[in-house]
Amino acid sequence: METLKDRGERPRGEDGEKGEMEGEKEQAEKPTGGESEEGDRGQEPGGRGPKVQMNRRHEEEEGQGSPQTKKPLIDHSVKVASHYNSLQEVGLAARSRSKIFFMRNFNNWLKSVLIGEILEQVRGAGPAQQVSVLDLGCGKGGDLLKWRRGGINHLVCADIAGVSVEQCQSRYEDMKKKSHSEKIFSAQFINADCSKEVLSEKLDNPELMFDICSCQFVYHYSFESEQKADMMLRNACERLKPGGFFIGTTPDAFELVKRLEASDSLSFGNEVFKVSFQSKGSYPLFGCQYHFSLEDVVNVPESLVYFPLFQHMAKRYNMRLVLKQRFSEYFEDKVKKESHRSLMMKMMALQPFPCDEGGRQVTDSREEYRHAEEHRVRAGVQPPVQI
Structure with missing residues (x-):
């Protein structure tokens, strides 16, 4: 998990666009069973995802180009969009019977803590202000309740899966109806492939700047090619305010490769998840694909994210790394706080053994x-x- 922070001034890139920032990348969450929130991306089991936090830099820093790598032959975005569009909505009762019930809750707890602490940092940086957030890869809106509890003012939700975006907007409208006299944040919903399309051109308010960009278990899809990975970074970072944060989660490429190399075959997993590679021993910087399946929730191709390269690419958008932690590390750090432990119990984020x-x-x-x-x-x- 990492956090990138935007630097303050945004130097112009090679194409003349403004753009460098720091963001904060955080641990991915999975849908909770204890809350009405529901995770939308298949999140990885076993704490594979590092949490990343980046913050937009306040000093100008020269960005460097990314290393040359070979391009993949196949574009898998259509397959990914089709998979998430076809997922059926399930209720709380069905989720509570799932084998990944506690895993989802645990990851959801991590993300709840992350979002809460980032909002505190944003508000602690100066006088009371309007807080705007970009949810990049929003899915069906699993984080809507978190942003509501965080008291933000405006939210932009974007996702490649049109059906998911429609469901996200529907959940938001239901939330507004049930809020009665309570005022909740305004929102815009965008169906777009954020690894190919410029998101800023689709904003209702062309002058809008964000305090936070959250990208939970989505960025790894873009590492299929350098062009797609860079466009995703551009969308995450170019509209961040100076000092803004890019937070998110992505699978740990080093852990995946370690498990693959230790396997007698080209795959590893258990009754809940399976990761399959086409080969081992050679891992290109971009387009290093594997197939991930998770308990009737995920069954799609993904790509390894070589984090040092990701961090290097982020400099182009004036981002600097603030925090990077694995789920286990983040848990050990945050569980020391009583309020976090209490939330963990409320969200049923740990599995009892024996049951x-x-x-x-x-x-x-x-x-x-x-x-x-x-x-x-x-x-x-x-x-x-x-x-």
Whole structure:
């Protein structure tokens, strides 16, 4: 997880466009079962996603070009859009029976904490101000409630999947109707491939600048090519205010490669998820594709994001890295705060082991829970433990 922060002045790039910033990239979330929010992207199990935070720089910094890499032969954006468009809406009851129920809740907790803390930083940077947010890859609107609780003033939601954008807007309209006298943020909804189209040209207000851009478990789709990855960065960063943040989550490429190399085949996973590569031993900077499937929620091609390269590319948009953490690291840091622990319990973000009477573990494989049993014995904890 990382945070990029925008630098203040926005030097012009090679094409004459303004653009460098710092953003903050944060851990991805999965839909909660304890809340009415629902994750829209298939989020990776096991805390694979690093949390990234970038902040727009206040000093000018010269951006450098990206290394040359070979271009992929196939564009997978249509396949990705088709997959998410075809996903059926499910209710809370169905989500609570899912094998990834606790994983979604845990990731949702991480994102809730991240969004809350970033909003505090934005508001702490100066006098009370109107806060505008860009949700890049908004899906069906899994974060709408978070932005409402954060008291923002305006939200722009953009996604490649038109059906998802329609559902996101519908959820927003329902939220407005149920808010009664409470005033909630205004919003615009855009159906666009943000790895190919310039988002600023589609804004209702051409002068709009954002305090935060949030991109949760979406950016890795753009690393199919250098051109797409750069356009996604441009959309995330060129409309950030000086000092604004780019926050998001993406799978950890190093962890994926490590697991692949340790596998006897070209795939790894368990009863819940599976990651399959076409080959091993050679990993191009762009277009290093793998196929990811997750419990009836995700079944799409994705691309590895080589983070040092991503960080290098972000300099072109005047971004500097503020924070980068894996989910496990972020959890260990934030769970120390009482309010965060309380929210975690409320959101049912941890799975009890052994499970409650009448309940069922995610998998029947004892090996998957070996670490929990070892922790219980080592720490002398009475069951159940929360994992």
